[in-house]
Amino acid sequence: MTDVPDIRSDLEPDAPIEIVRLAERLQRERPVPSAGFRGDLRRRLLGSARHTRPRRLYALITGYATAGSLLLLVGALSAAGVGPLSA
Numbered sequence: 735m736t737d738v739p740d741i742r743s744d745l746e747p748d749a750p751i752e753i754v755r756l757a758e759r760l761q762r763e764r765p766v767p768s769a770g771f772r773g774d775l776r777r778r779l780l781g782s783a784r785h786t787r788p789r790r791l792y793a794l795i796t797g798y799a800t801a802g803s804l805l806l807l808v809g810a811l812s813a814a815g816v817g818p819l820s821a
Contacts, residue, residue, distance in 0.1 A: 745754060767775075788794060812819035 745757065808817060808819065811817035
């Protein structure tokens with residue numbers, strides 16, 4: 735059986751005893767998925783992790799970096815009093 739950490743360290747120092755008891759009960763009675771489900775989930779996650787890279791990854795990175803730079807430029811110009819968003 736695993737060691738359960740003391741829940742009191744996660745709560746405020748002046749927490750009511752009812753809250754501490756509730757937290758301990760929730761931690762103690764937390765449901766755990768079956769071993770078969772956990773093993774199946776692990777195999778699926780490890781199997782799909784190898785094929786998650788988009789085909790045009792560098793094009794996506796370039797597009798996002800360009801869009802972010804343009805937004806920063808518009809924000810800086812607006813803060814300087816120039817551009818469409820200046821007040």
